[in-house]
Amino acid sequence: MVVERADITVPEQIAALHERLARTTFDLLFVSAGVTNDPEETVADVPTETFVHLMVTNALSPMRVVxxxxxxxxxxxxxxxxxxxxxxxxxxxxxxxxxxRASKSALNQLMRSFAARHADDPRTLLLIAPGWVKTNLGGPAARLTTDQSIPGVVDTIESQRAKGGLRFLDYEGRTVRW
Structure with missing residues (x-):
């Protein structure tokens, strides 16, 4: 196994990663990136830098990797x-x-636009909702452990193999409303 590291918020690192992997073909590309802010902050009081950081990390950068x-x-x-x-x-x-929420909605919209631009591409495109998970992002009050969420995420991705098209699914394979 080879582990590659790249900060996906730095376009040059994404390009260098592509260059390092250029002779490789993958069955699955799974991009996971997420940061959050104070859940009580509204758009009225969030610092601009925090807003930009969430949008770049959660929406723009994953799509640049895709x-x-x-x-x-x-x-x-x-x-x-x-x-x-x-x-x-x-x-x-x-x-x-x-x-x-806005950053993940933006990610979903960008993925939908990607799917529309590549409508003739046979690859399966998935947006995955892992559930509320006890991680640094989800916090200690979250409903699920990683041991509960991850197998569901894996099974959901596997169940969609070679189906083509874009779907927004949760860790139990259920469709999430847009």
């Missing part, structure tokens, strides 16, 4: 991106986590 590495994914392969149920506009009936 764009840069897509040619390394087999034609019947899968490109998956870690989204969040909080990125669902339709399911936002409680508010909170406004900036984080």
């Amino acid at each position: 764009e840069a590495l897509r040619d390394l994914v087999a034609p019947d392969g899968t490109i998956a991106v870690m989204s969040s149920g909080q990125g669902s506009v339709a399911n936002n009936d409680k508010g909170g986590f406004e900036v984080y």
Whole structure:
């Protein structure tokens, strides 16, 4: 196994990663990136730098990785991106986590645009919502452990192999409303 490191918020590092992997073909490209801010901060009081940091890390950078590495994914392969149920506009009936939600919604919209631009591409495209997980991002009050979420994420990705098209699914394989 080879471990490659790159800061996906630095375009030159993404390009260098592509160069290092140029002779490799993958069945799966899975991009996971996420940072959050104070859940009580609204767009009225979030510092501009925090807003930009979340948007760049959670939306722009994962899509730059998808764009840069897509040619390394087999034609019947899968490109998956870690989204969040909080990125669902339709399911936002409680508010909170406004900036984080907006960044994951932006990611979803960018992935939808990517799918539209590549409508004839046979690869499977997935946005994955892992559930509320006890991580640094999810916090100690989260409902799921990584041992509960990760197998579901893996099974969901595997179940979509070679199906083509774009889907927004949770860790149990259920469709998440956009």
